[in-house]
Each structure stands twice: as C-alpha cells, then as structure tokens.
Amino acid sequence: MALDDETVPLLSADEQDEQDQHGQPGPLAASISSTTTTDTEQPKAVMMKLDSTHMNDPKAAVEVSAGEIGEQARLATNTEHSLSFADAISLYRHAAFWAIFFCLGQMMTAFDPQVMGNLIAMPAFQHDFGYLFNGEYIISAPWQTGLMMGGPIGQVVGSLSAGYPLERWGRKKTLGVCVLGTIGCVFIQFFSQALPVLIVGELLAGLVLGFYAVITPAYASEVCPVALRGILTANINLFIVIGQLLANGVCAGTQSLNSRLAYKIPFALQWLWPAVILLGLPFAPESPWWLVRQGKLAQANKALRKLISAKADVEPTLAMVVKTNRIEVEMEAGSTYRDIFNKINRRRTEIATGVYTVQVFSGIYLIGYGTYFFEQAGLPSDKAFDMAVGFLAVGLFGTCLSWVLLIYLGRRIIYNVGLCILIALLLIIGLLDCVPHLIDYPGVIWTQSSLLIIWNFFYNLTIGPVGFTILCEISATRVRGKTIAFATAVQAFVGIGMTIAVPYMINPDQANLRGKMGFFFGGLTLVCLFWAYFRIPETKGRTYEELDIMFERNIPTKEFRTYRLET
Structure with a gap:
C-alpha cells in the first residue's frame, strides 16, 4: 500500500490486500529510509497509537506520522539487538x-x-x-x-x-x-x-x-x-x-x-x-503479529503487555510490528x-x-x-x-x-x-x-x-x-x-x-x-x-x-x- 501525504484510515489485512492489487506499491527503499529521517520529511500515515488510559476502548486512537512509527520501530530494533540472553x-x-x-x-x-x-x-x-x-x-x-x-x-x-x-x-x-x-x-x-x-x-x-x-x-x-x-x-x-x-x-x-x-x-x-x-x-x-495484520492494534497492544514485563515500553515493539507489516504490504x-x-x-x-x-x-x-x-x-x-x-x-x-x-x-x-x-x-x-x-x-x-x-x-x-x-x-x-x-x-x-x-x-x-x-x-x-x-x-x-x-x-x-x- 503506497503512502502519501493524505491521511487515510488504517486498513484491515483483507482491505490492504485488495488495495495492493489496485494501488501502486512504493519502493521498499523509501519505506526503509523513513526510519532515519525527521517527521517533517515523512509522508503521513495513520496507526492506532494506544493510550494507557483507553486500554478498554479498542477504538481509542490518535493519528501519528509514519516518521514516528519509523522512529519507534528503529528504537525497538536497536533494543532487540542490544538485549543479552539474560x-x-x-x-x-x-x-x-x-x-x-x-x-x-x-x-x-x-x-x-x-x-x-x-x-x-x-x-x-x-x-x-x-x-x-x-x-x-x-x-x-x-x-x-x-x-x-x-x-x-x-x-x-x-x-x-x-x-x-x-x-x-x-x-x-x-x-x-x-x-x-x-x-x-x-x-x-x-x-x-x-x-x-x-x-x-x-x-x-x-x-x-x-x-x-x-x-x-x-x-x-x-x-x-x-x-x-x-x-x-x-x-x-x-x-x-x-x-x-x-x-x-x-x-x-x-x-x-x-x-x-x-x-x-x-x-x-x-x-x-x-x-x-x-x-x-x-x-x-x-x-x-496476527492481531496487527487483522487491524486489531488495541488487542495487539494488550497482548504485548501480557508477553513483556511491565517495566518495558511496548509501544516501540508495536510500532516495529506495524512497520514490518507495512513493508511486506509494499x-x-x-x-x-x-x-x-x-x-x-x-x-x-x-x-x-x-x-x-x-x-x-x-x-x-x-x-x-x-x-x-x-x-x-x-x-x-x-x-x-x-x-x-x-x-x-x-x-x-x-x-x-x-x-x-x-x-x-x-x-x-x-x-x-x-x-x-x-x-x-x-x-x-x-x-x-x-x-x-x-x-x-x-x-x-x-x-x-x-x-x-x-x-x-x-x-x-x-x-x-x-x-x-x-x-x-x-x-x-x-x-x-x-x-x-x-x-x-x-x-x-x-x-x-x-x-x-x-x-x-x-x-x-x-x-x-x-x-x-x-x-x-x-x-x-x-x-x-x-x-x-x-x-x-x-x-x-x-x-x-x-x-x-x-x-x-x-x-x-x-x-x-x-x-x-x-x-
């Protein structure tokens, strides 16, 4: 699914597949470079950024830019690389x-x-x-x-x-x-x-x-x-x-x-x-990962909180999952x-x-x-x-x-x-x-x-x-x-x-x-x-x-x- 400056709704997995068949997928390189540029240089996208005060409302969300998603995903990637086994x-x-x-x-x-x-x-x-x-x-x-x-x-x-x-x-x-x-x-x-x-x-x-x-x-x-x-x-x-x-x-x-x-x-x-x-x-x-592909980001956030220690921030991990899914769509x-x-x-x-x-x-x-x-x-x-x-x-x-x-x-x-x-x-x-x-x-x-x-x-x-x-x-x-x-x-x-x-x-x-x-x-x-x-x-x-x-x-x-x- 190609991303442009226009704000578009988050699509379900089936809707993404349908749009893939009719839209023009952007180059993978553009998707990757988005992780290293500033927010003003990013095309805009929409994701469900879950607020901890709205965890019981799956529809609660705010719009954020693809740049923020990329930055959060990069943080999660660096964190995973730095984690020791212990x-x-x-x-x-x-x-x-x-x-x-x-x-x-x-x-x-x-x-x-x-x-x-x-x-x-x-x-x-x-x-x-x-x-x-x-x-x-x-x-x-x-x-x-x-x-x-x-x-x-x-x-x-x-x-x-x-x-x-x-x-x-x-x-x-x-x-x-x-x-x-x-x-x-x-x-x-x-x-x-x-x-x-x-x-x-x-x-x-x-x-x-x-x-x-x-x-x-x-x-x-x-x-x-x-x-x-x-x-x-x-x-x-x-x-x-x-x-x-x-x-x-x-x-x-x-x-x-x-x-x-x-x-x-x-x-x-x-x-x-x-x-x-x-x-x-x-x-x-x-x-x-399955919940994200279904467009159920609130449930994905909740699942991550059950899987990861309470002292860890799950938002970067969720962003990495969303970004990886978007890359594969492209x-x-x-x-x-x-x-x-x-x-x-x-x-x-x-x-x-x-x-x-x-x-x-x-x-x-x-x-x-x-x-x-x-x-x-x-x-x-x-x-x-x-x-x-x-x-x-x-x-x-x-x-x-x-x-x-x-x-x-x-x-x-x-x-x-x-x-x-x-x-x-x-x-x-x-x-x-x-x-x-x-x-x-x-x-x-x-x-x-x-x-x-x-x-x-x-x-x-x-x-x-x-x-x-x-x-x-x-x-x-x-x-x-x-x-x-x-x-x-x-x-x-x-x-x-x-x-x-x-x-x-x-x-x-x-x-x-x-x-x-x-x-x-x-x-x-x-x-x-x-x-x-x-x-x-x-x-x-x-x-x-x-x-x-x-x-x-x-x-x-x-x-x-x-x-x-x-x-």
Whole structure:
C-alpha cells in the first residue's frame, strides 16, 4: 500500500490486500529510509497509537506520522539487538512461558507416531493384530505401512488446511479446536479392535496433528524477541523429543504385560495433554503479529503487555510490528498460498521447505522405528526397548545443549556441520553391517546400536532444533502460517514415501537391510549437505524487518552473516 501525504484510515489485512492489487506499491527503499529521517520529511500515515488510559476502548486512537512509527520501530530494533540472553529472559519471561505452553501441541505430534512405532515391536500388540512367521508373531510389512502412514497422510491434509483458520481465527482459537479433535481421535484408537479401524484413527489423528505442527512454530516465532527466538523455536524439537521419550518410556513399561492394557495404556495417556492445554488456553495471549495484520492494534497492544514485563515500553515493539507489516504490504508479500510462490517469497519458501524436509532425508524415521531397528539388529526385545529409551534420552540432552550453540553460533554453521557428522555416522553404521555373520559378533550389534544413539545426539544437537529455528525465521510474517503449513505438508508427503519404504527395507520377511540402511540415509544426507551449503543463509540476530529487506534485495546466501543495513 503506497503512502502519501493524505491521511487515510488504517486498513484491515483483507482491505490492504485488495488495495495492493489496485494501488501502486512504493519502493521498499523509501519505506526503509523513513526510519532515519525527521517527521517533517515523512509522508503521513495513520496507526492506532494506544493510550494507557483507553486500554478498554479498542477504538481509542490518535493519528501519528509514519516518521514516528519509523522512529519507534528503529528504537525497538536497536533494543532487540542490544538485549543479552539474560535480559531477554527477564523482560520476556511471560512470552517464553506461553511459547513453551504452545509446544505441548507439538509434543502430541511426536507421542502418537512414536507409540505406533513401538507397538509394532510389542509382543501383546503383535499377538492381537499380527500373524505367525517362523514361530513368532509379527505385523506384516503392508499393515506396518498402513499403520505408520495414517499419520503422515493426515498431516499433509491437516497442515495445508491449517493455513486458513490460522489466519482467519488466530493461533489461540485454532489450537482450542484442535485439542477437542484430539480427544475424539484418541477414542477411536483406544477402542479399536481391528487394524482397519486403528488405521482410520491414525489417519484422523494425523489430520489434527498436522494443525499442531503449524500452530506451534507460528506462535513461538511471533511472541519472542531476537535474543530468545532461536532457543524458543528450537524448543519445538525439545518437545518432540520429550513426546517420543515419553512414548518409549510408557511402552517400555507396558510391553511386558500380557493383556490389551499393554497397548491401550499408551493410547489413553494421549488424553492428558489436551486436558492441560484446555485448562491454560483461556489465559494465553494471542499473537500480536496476527492481531496487527487483522487491524486489531488495541488487542495487539494488550497482548504485548501480557508477553513483556511491565517495566518495558511496548509501544516501540508495536510500532516495529506495524512497520514490518507495512513493508511486506509494499513488497507485495501477500497473504495467500499462491503468494508463498511469488517472486519475493519463492526463495524463502524453498529454504523453509528444504530445512524441514532434510530432517526426513537424514534418517529421522529411524527414530520412529528405533525399537524395531534394535530388535532386527539382534538385540532381545527387553533390551531393545531399554535401548530405545536411552536413545531418546540422549536426544533430549542434545537438544538442551543446542541452546548453547544457538546463543553463540550461527544457524548456518550448526546446520552444515551437523549434516557432515550425521553422514559420517550413517556410513559407519552401514559399513559395520557388511561384516559377515553378525550373530557371531555381538559386539558389532552393540556398536551399531551405540552409533545410532550417537547419531540421535548430534541430530538433536544440530539440524533437529536448528531446522525449526530456520523454518520459523525465514518466512515473511504475512505468509508465515501458510509457509510453515506448506513446508509441513511437503515434509509429511516425503514422510509417506519413507513410511512405505522403511518397513520393506527393515522387515525380516522383506529386504532385511538392518544396519545397511545407513548407506541409504547417508547418501540422501550427502545430497542435502550440498543443497544446504549453497542455499541456507545466516539469520541469527536479524529482526523480521531486516530479513524482509535482505531477501527483497536478493542478498547472496554467503553474505547474509556480514551484510550491513544502513541505519
């Protein structure tokens, strides 16, 4: 929306999009220069500057110039750059809490598929749903595929469907509806007595989980300052690992039961997290970025006051949000699925989708089949479950250590070095499996299992959490929800392929590759490393406004870290 000297009313997000299609957007450079000139040199604009004495009246406002907005936004940008991690925690502790609270939804996206992956290796489940093969009950590869594919298929549909309600009704209301959906889906899983019914339950659950996978990163990236953004978005990976660890721990505790409770208890525990979310959700503030896009600046101001310490001034932060939104309108960033592929957003969509999909190509699906992998490698069932719990505990430790790396190191170097380490570990696992007659060398079996645990540690130290950080930071704010939704759908679609392939590669009645799967995932990860080196820029320490400018100017990948913006 071009700004001129005439005073115009503040437009809603839909009205701004409509005017963008008919008006002449001003150059981005003019928008940026407005932050450094005086008020008399500014074109006039209108924003809702909220007075603390009128907080209960959303319509209470005074007109201010674009120069004042720019000056306030510049103050907020400088403040964010100067904040230390300790200061940011002190000022934004409420924002950190609510970002973590929303991660409970992401934990459910990990718990459900991890439980299903464990059930395939659970004797009671195998007995009730499997068939005899060489004197033992197993779940056939086709049924394994069906059980494990319900989630990814549902997530493709769910994540793509999340974009509209997320922007229409906001992050908070959408999360509430999803939680109610989860409660219903768990009923189907808990009471199912046949594989087809269970697959339907997994499919519907996956659809709802696809919403969580979009809501959590969108919200976490919009409520925290630059100093905390890396850790709080990487926190998403922490809750995924926690969900997987809880699933493995519960299954390890129930797998010795000789009744249906062995697999019904893990299903029933999925009712716990929706209850916790429903209790806390009424008190959660909505995303101020979403409120600004809706033209609800009074509510955005109120939300910021809930997120930021009372001793901090929220007006500069609100001005920065307003100014960033205005810049993206002028850049014609848009707000639809079609807009994530336009010229200004195409590169950002590619990077967001790439970093998320690399997680699948690098071998993340081995985590879901961890227990089964250990069994097929030659470990006894009880030892395999114990190893799977330790496997994820190490991953949890790695994710926590990633916070230190994110404070001191850039996203790009952590991601690329992480890929190099994963490639080396996967290839060694594959080579060890080439030793003939592994049964005669039990030490090799334990070595392979230990290397897979080390692989999980480095995955969760590097590309696991950092991938979520880049995913959240890289997209334009006006299309963030839809960019994350598209990236999630692509990752889930690739996951469908892996869900089909992995059982056939690992099952004893099929390819029976065991550790040789390291060659498969190691080769894919090598290709990912080449892409990441040339395409993933450094986003550490950059505000969303700065990232908008740098992508608009098409700054080369390697220059992002050192590029200086005029202030």
